[in-house]
Amino acid sequence: MQTISEKVVGRLSRYRTLLTEQKDGERTHLFSHEIAAAMRLSDSQVRRDLMTIGTRGLPSRGYEIQGLLLDLDQALNQTRVHGVAVVGAGNMGRALIANLESTRTNLRIKCAFDADKSKCNRVYSGVKCHPMDALETVVAQEGITLAILCVPAASAQALAERLVHAGVKGVLNFSSQALRLPRTIALEEIDIGNYLAKLAYFTIHPSKERRNGRHEDR
C-alpha cells in the first residue's frame, strides 16, 4: 500500500479511537455522515479517507464497525508492537508514562531515563527509570523503536542523536528545541509554547470558521 499523508494518518487514528469506543455499542454499522458529525469533518472527507485504505461500505448500511477497525489497524500498523522509551522522567515524562499505556494498544513503554540520579532505579507506574549513561545499553536490550523526549531544550538535540545512534526509529519531541535528525527517522514535534501563542492570537482575532473541530452554537 502506498504511503498515506500525515494528515490522513492523523484522521485515521481518530476514526480508530471513535470506533473503538463504539465497538461494543448497539450499532454494528455507521454512515459516513455520522462519523463525520462526531469528528466535525465533512462526510466527503470521511469517505475519501476510508477509500484510501480500501474499506468498502454499503449504501444501505454504511460502514461495518468491526471490519473498519480491522482495516484501520492494518493501515496504521497497529498490529506491530513498538517498544517506547521515555527520556526525561520529570513531571511531563511521568505524566506520559501514566497515561499512555491505556490508550494505545500497540505501544509498550519499556523504560525511562533521567539525568537526575535520585530518580534512577525508581519505578514510575510500572516503568523503571535508568540513568542516562545506560541509554545505549537499555535501548538496545529492550529493542526500543520509539522515544519520547521530555528533557530541557539544551540537551534535546544531543540526546536525540544518541537515541538514533542506539537504534531508535522515531522521536516525539516535547522540548521547544526543534531537532535535526536524519530523514529516515520519523519525527513529531510538539511545541506547547507554540500552541499557546496560537491560542492567544485567536482569542483576539476572529478565526475563519473551522467547520472541523468546532461546534456551531454551544
Next chain:
Amino acid sequence: MQTISEKVVGRLSRYRTLLTEQKDGERTHLFSHEIAAAMRLSDSQVRRDLMTIGTRGLPSRGYEIQGLLLDLDQALNQTRVHGVAVVGAGNMGRALIANLESTRTNLRIKCAFDADKSKCNRVYSGVKCHPMDALETVVAQEGITLAILCVPAASAQALAERLVHAGVKGVLNFSSQALRLPRTIALEEIDIGNYLAKLAYFTIHPSKERRNGRHEDR
C-alpha cells in the same frame, strides 16, 4: 490588520523564539535564507510570512532583528498579557506550570484547579491549586482568559463548558476527548496518542521528504 492563518501564526511564533535567542548575539540583521535554514523552511516562505506582518528588510542587510521582533510581538499580540489557569494538577498540569512561565512572556499562570482534595491549597511552582468547586469564582477574580485542560477525557467537556461560562476565551486541550465549544472560543487540541500513532506509522512507511523540519544527512 486582517486575520492571519493558523499556520502562519505558528511560524511567526517560531521566528520570534529564534530571534529572541539571537537578540543579544553578534548579528543585528538576518537574511531570509538564514532564518529559513535555522527553521528548515524555504526563504520564499520566510519572506512571504514577514510580508504579511508588514515588516520590511533591506536587500543589502536583510531583516533587522530588533525591529522584526517588535513587529512580531505586535502581530502576535505579545503585548497583551493573558491570565492562564491550569485545570488538572496531575503530572501533566504540574509540568506545564513548571515549564511554561519561562518561555512565554505574555502568559501568566495564575491558578490551578484539581478535583483531588489532597492537592488543593497546595502551591506548585508558585501557583496555588484550588478545589474544582472554586473554578468559577477564581477564574472571574483573577481575570483568567486562557485555560489549559489536563484532566481525564471523561470530565473534559463538562469542565471546558464551565470554563467558557466563567469567561475563558481560549482553551488548550490535552485530554484525548475532542471538545465542542462555541466558535467564538479559541481552541487548540493536542492529542498525544494521535502524534504517537503518526510516529509509529512513519517509522515503517517512508514519509515524503519534508524539507521543513527535517535535516538532510545527519
Next chain:
DNA sequence: TAGATTGTTAATCGATTAACAATC
C-alpha cells in the same frame, strides 16, 4: 420501487514555491 448513501472524479480552495523586477 423510491430514497439514501457510497465510491470516485472533477472543481475548489488554500498554502507553498518559483521567478524576477526593484533595490541596496
Next chain:
DNA sequence: TAGATTGTTAATCGATTAACAATC
C-alpha cells in the same frame, strides 16, 4: 558598478469539497 537579496506576483502543489452515477 556588480552581485545578492528583497517584495510580490504567478505557477505549482496538495488537500478539501461538491457533485453525481452506481448501488443497496
